[in-house]
Amino acid sequence: MKLNQTLFALLFFVVTGSVNANSASDFVIDDIKIEGLQRVALGAALTYMPVKVGDTMNGFRIAQVIKSLYSSTHFESIKVLRDGDTLVVQVKERPTISNIIFEGNDDIKDEQLQESLDGSNIRIGEPLDRTVLTGLESGLKDFYYSVGKYNADVTAIVTPLPRNRVDLKFLFEEGEAAKIAQINIVGNEIFSDAELLEGFELGFDPAWWDIMAETRYQKQTLEGDMETLRSYYLDRGYLQFRVNSTQVSMTPDKEGIYVAINVTEGEQYNVSEVEVTGELLGHGDTIRALLPLRGDTLYNQALVTYTEEFISKYLGRFGYAYPTVTTIPDINDEDNTVKLTMRVDPGKRIYVRRINFVGNDITKDEVLRREVTQMEGSFLSNQALEVSKANISRRLNFVDEVEFETVRIPGEEDKVDVEFSMKEQPSGSFNAGIGFGDRTGLSLQAGVSQDNFLGSGKQVGFNVNTNRYQKQAAITYNDPYFTIDGISLGGTLSYSELDAGDFGLVQYNTKTYRIGGTFGFPINEYNRLRFGVTYENEELAQRNTYEQTQRFYDLFIDPNDPDAPIKYDSFVLSAAWIRSTLNRGLFPTAGSNQTLSLSATTPNSDANYYKAEFNTRFYFPLSNDQRWSLLTRLRVGYGNGYGDINGKDQFLPFTQNFTAGGAGTLRGFENNTVGPRAIQRTTGTLTDPNGDPVGYGPLSDSLFVTERSIGGNAIAIGGVELIVPTPFIGEEYDTQVRSSIFLDVGTVWDTEFVYDDYKDLSLDSLSEECLLDFADPGLYRASYGLSVQWLSPMGPMVFSFSRALKEQSGDEVKFFSFNIGQTF
Known part of the structure; x- marks a missing residue:
């Protein structure tokens, strides 16, 4: 839209710019006039002008003027004219948003909608850019489609008011959400549909007494169910399980949804060996002895993840707060076994520079600090931090909630600050x-x-x-x-x-x-x-x-x-x-x-x-x-x-x-x-x-x-x-x-x-x-x-x-x- 307006302005300048015989020639600017200003001050508008009195005006400079003024977001249309040696710029300001109204929205709260509009600079007191309204309408419709409301419609209505102001009204027609008519899993032979669907959040045809069942289609929920399905197979040894495709189709009346999930189950694998390599900082024997994952067992992805977390937490006790544990599978399809190599990179040892407390409006820092076992100046220990959190929660009844996080210090690779954030509750x-x-x-x-x-x-x-x-x-x-x-x-x-x-x-x-x-x-x-x-x-x-x-x-x-x-x-x-x-x-x-x-x-x-x-x-x-x-x-x-x-x-x-x-x-x-x-x-x-x-x-x-x-x-x-x-x-x-x-x-x-x-x-x-x-x-x-x-x-x-x-x-x-x- 802006490109079309720029081309139009250039064409208008060339064809009708002035009755002067030298209108198509370059000229030296003797004066600059900006016409049509109402809310924007003349001085503010001039700051966006890339030319000044004494500059030579030509076709390139015209394009610069138009582009610069549009970038200010204050103007809806711009015309550049010549009157003798005077440069005349005629503008039409964008209307100011006087009020924003939401009507018919039940699934989305007004606050959520306003946050979405803020991202597009649509708020009361700001100029209205009509070019973004179509995109907002489409984005809101996409949201409704993602929760199964395919009959939903969103319309932005602009009502002009005096003094170049407008009321902006978003009219919502949400309609009813399409319910899932059926979920089919194709390609499963080892587990039945009933076994696999039992862990899904989405469902269809629930029992009469199951009032909490979720039968409305939601895209995000379906994506979560796909992860549940993958975990179900991977936790039972089916290492090469794949979800090939997921098809969602709609009935002609847009009230029902059919979901088809195509899968490849693959073979069941056993773990032949677990090898831990990398820099183990002298704790290799202890880690291997306590390792939850063992050879000659059925492959279990959840256990693999837990083992990675176990190694990370164990090293975290000694100040290595950001270790990397990567599991590399070596699959043998001949005997359906897999060798797992867990590579450990402990990273640098991390030290605590300062411990801060946030949210304790009443309680003095010293009251909280005496419950903290993590010391400033010592290496970071996740065990000490967990004990400190437990001490504050257990011993101080006037603290309702407490969490902690480590904050990296810019320019310091081996130092962090620890911040305990809490919510106090009435103590008396x-x-x-x-x-x-x-x-x-x-x-x-x-x-x-x-x-x-x-x-x-x-x-x-x-x-x-x-x-x-x-x-x-x-x-x-x-x-x-x-x-x-x-x-x-x-x-x-x-x-x-x-x-x-x-x-x-x-x-x-x-x-x-x-x-x-x-x-x-x-x-x-x-x-x-x-x-x-x-x-x-x-x-x-x-x-x-x-x-x-x-x-x-x-x-x-x-x-x-x-x-x-x-x-x-x-x-x-x-x-x-x-x-x-x-x-x-x-x-x-x-x-x-x-x-x-x-x-x-x-x-x-x-x-x-x-x-x-x-x-x-x-x-x-x-x-x-x-x-x-x-x-x-x-x-x-x-x-x-x-x-x-x-x-x-x-x-x-x-x-x-x-x-x-x-x-x-x-x-x-x-x-x-x-x-x-x-x-x-x-x-x-x-x-x-x-x-x-x-x-x-x-x-x-x-x-x-x-x-x-x-x-x-x-x-x-x-x-x-x-x-x-x-x-x-x-x-x-x-x-x-x-x-x-x-x-x-x-x-x-x-x-x-x-x-x-x-x-x-x-x-x-x-x-x-x-x-x-x-x-x-x-x-x-x-x-x-x-x-x-x-x-x-x-x-x-x-x-x-x-x-x-x-x-x-x-x-x-x-x-x-x-x-x-x-x-x-």
Whole structure:
């Protein structure tokens, strides 16, 4: 178009340029006039003129003027004329785009369309080049054709406006996408069409229940399916498999697509030998010993690729970040074998100049840097970088996502910068709200907590919580890096009141004051030890008399005031071993976590007891994207008293008993109701045959077994949980929503309970089935169901739908439970 306009202008100048007799002759420019300017300033237009006053004008210079002015993109048409010795340039400016409108586009978002137009300089405020509109229409139609919409049409409509402006409207008629009527594979004899098509994303004639099946033709998806087909054969030894052609044809009504794939399967090959050559930097024996690929095996392309990556990653541990591993096949068609020669070029050893952090708007660099094992100035180690990434994800709960990349330094062949980019998530909260749970009832919460105080990584909190059964206030502090070596220091000051009856336990009230401190130090990347000391003052009041609690009360009761609350002081020493290889702190999908904790009161405490507990969780990813994962978990614990008071053996305080039921332990059962039940024993008056009282005695003993649990000094709980993608929720929300199918199994028992002391006593009708041998760990419970956890704006929410598989007499089961505003 521009060439035609240039030729026209030249012809116009020669034929009609001027009535002057010397119009076809060269002349010296005495003045320059540009006519028709509206938006473009005269000075700006003159800057594009390759001639000036005093220059000699000729045919060559005319072509230069026209070409230069068109290159400015401001003008739609240009005429060059001569008026005496004055050079006259008449221009028509391109109209300015006042507005861009998209109408009828459902498959393409406005933002995507605008990005495409930006590449052609079509945007509001810019001059409109009409010559590119036809190309844009064709390009958009090609996009629709690639997704099977062969009836689609795109029309650009230009509407003139005053002051040389235009509205630009793109009208889309998308139509319906053509569906795949059939996919045929021609030339396959070893594998059936059904076997080969099973791995395709594209499909046809899906089952009625398969609502997620993709039956619309898409060119890019078909190309991906071709790679899947090649991999299917190459991974099964068919080294010379070929896709000869792919034909896509359309029905006359443009609503159906037929796909025909012509293949040559070839023969199946075995690997006769694997040879590793090149510069192996003294690690040749180790690489060959650990090589995943071996001779005398069926050829597998996926294994070949994995072996190349294995060698590259192994060399990357020693600073050779960009090695090249090339596999050369030597095919022997006589015996259908192939010798694989893997040539290794490690390249230069790479050193780290600087480590940078991006995206940490709140967290200080030093908080992140102390989790990084890759050192500046040392050689680059991909193993150290992966460990550093895992440390940041696992240890810093206020970091949601973290990735790293190496950036080559211009002019430096052996140096790189490492850049960690991350996305932070809220690390603290100010609570002033209400929550509701099916067991806890209405709860009021207020407090402040911060896991990343002022970006320092320190944890500071002040919380006040109250609900139907508990009131609690606590101040907490923890510095995970009190020293540069990773020694942590923390402390807690708290007060709480508990009404155990409303908590699902037997009736008693407690008031507890607690102050303590902890410190810990790392053993290595995954293991840590923690020690602590805590002073506790506890008061028990409003107690009912139960067999399992009375033995503890008897140690501290005041004979002169048996109904008064009992108080006792304890100094608790604790130690814990923590091991974690989880891939992230919140909603992990891979790795494991183990915790072994031991605690005991000092001999100078009023109550002498000890407790031991072991918790473990294993996450096994079931898919490459780790959206499917299997969780197995186990918790076991035991506690008891030691020593005696006035000749009476000490017991584990029943306030320290293990309990189960509800979220976190055994779903499908009411909170804290699983385990030994409290027993009340009464002694009646003995009478003679005439009914006259003769005294008291054990023959008149009777028992009442409550519906409430007292807990036990031993616990064993386990479970299996299949973590699945939450339906209708995208992958980007996996750190906020988690769905799982679970099986919970567990039991709580009392090793100090003696069943023989009670089995022969009289029971009321309600207690006959509830008196069990509470010392028997075989009295287990089990449940299964579905759980959804959501970190909502108002706080964590847990929804569980469950059924009891195994229950004991008197158990309280429930199908649905939820909690709002409580941690889980």
